[in-house]
Amino acid sequence: AQSVTQPDIHITVSEGASLELRCNYSYGATPYLFWYVQSPGQGLQLLLKYFSGDTLVQGIKGFEAEFKRSQSSFNLRKPSVHWSDAAEYFCAVARMDSSYKLIFGSGTRLLVRP
Amino acid sequence: SQTIHQWPATLVQPVGSPLSLECTVEGTSNPNLYWYRQAAGRGLQLLFYSVGIGQISSEVPQNLSASRPQDRQFILSSKKLLLSDSGFYLCAWSGTSHEETQYFGPGTRLLVL
Numbered sequence: 001a002q003s004v005t006q007p008d009i010h011i012t013v014s015e016g017a018s019l020e021l022r023c024n025y026s027y028g029a030t031p032y033l034f035w036y037v038q039s040p041g042q043g044l045q046l047l048l049k050y051f052s053g054d055t056l057v058q059g060i061k062g063f064e065a066e067f068k069r070s071q072s073s074f075n076l077r078k079p080s081v082h083w084s085d086a087a088e089y090f091c092a093v094a095r096m097d098s099s100y101k102l103i104f105g106s107g108t109r110l111l112v113r114p
Numbered sequence: 115s116q117t118i119h120q121w122p123a124t125l126v127q128p129v130g131s132p133l134s135l136e137c138t139v140e141g142t143s144n145p146n147l148y149w150y151r152q153a154a155g156r157g158l159q160l161l162f163y164s165v166g167i168g169q170i171s172s173e174v175p176q177n178l179s180a181s182r183p184q185d186r187q188f189i190l191s192s193k194k195l196l197l198s199d200s201g202f203y204l205c206a207w208s209g210t211s212h213e214e215t216q217y218f219g220p221g222t223r224l225l226v227l
Binding site (some may be wrong): 042 | 120148156157158160163173204206215216217218219220221223
């Protein structure tokens with residue numbers, strides 16, 4: 001069965017520091033992968049997605065993610081974190097059945113120190 | 115451009131009362147529609163999805179039901195709420211072809227007392 005693991009429940013970084021959020025997936029074929037961000041009490045906003053092609057994907061707000069098939073990973077990165085990046089981040093993989101439903105990881109909450 | 119609306123934004127209901135949450139999408143036709151629940155401190159669980167009017171698939175057995183009376187309207191209901199129904203409910207839409215992204219509404223926070 002497909003699954004998504006985000007091993008870090010919380011991460012705290014200082015403003016201006018670099019960030020990497022980990023995501024590992026379990027899926028037999030080439031996955032469709034997504035990163036979403038959720039501010040408190042809000043819906044989810046798509047940061048970026050990977051379907052095929054270049055394994056380094058650029059997203060909004062200065063985020064990028066790299067698909068590594070050999071490691072079954074899709075880690076999210078940002079070179080310099082801003083205080084406004086504090087939020088919860090969800091990695092997701094699309095189920096390749098007729099419904100194309102998403103399977104989400106449990107999320108990583110990012111705290112930013114001033 | 116497409117927009118997705120949910121209401122109410124917040125709801126407090128007593129145990130045993132009925133529930134109706136509404137989701138509507140603008141700017142697209144024949145979307146796939148989804149209901150998710152997010153419990154406190156946890157990820158998202160898919161509850162229902164719909165590929166067309168009157169077509170509802172349930173992902174998990176539960177106290178809730180869903181309906182799609184119109185192309186761009188998706189309703190989440192319950193006849194009798196349980197304490198465990200508390201959570202943050204998110205509606206999402208996507209296109210119907212491959213490589214389609216899901217776009218989420220602002221959510222409804224439900225507290226059952």
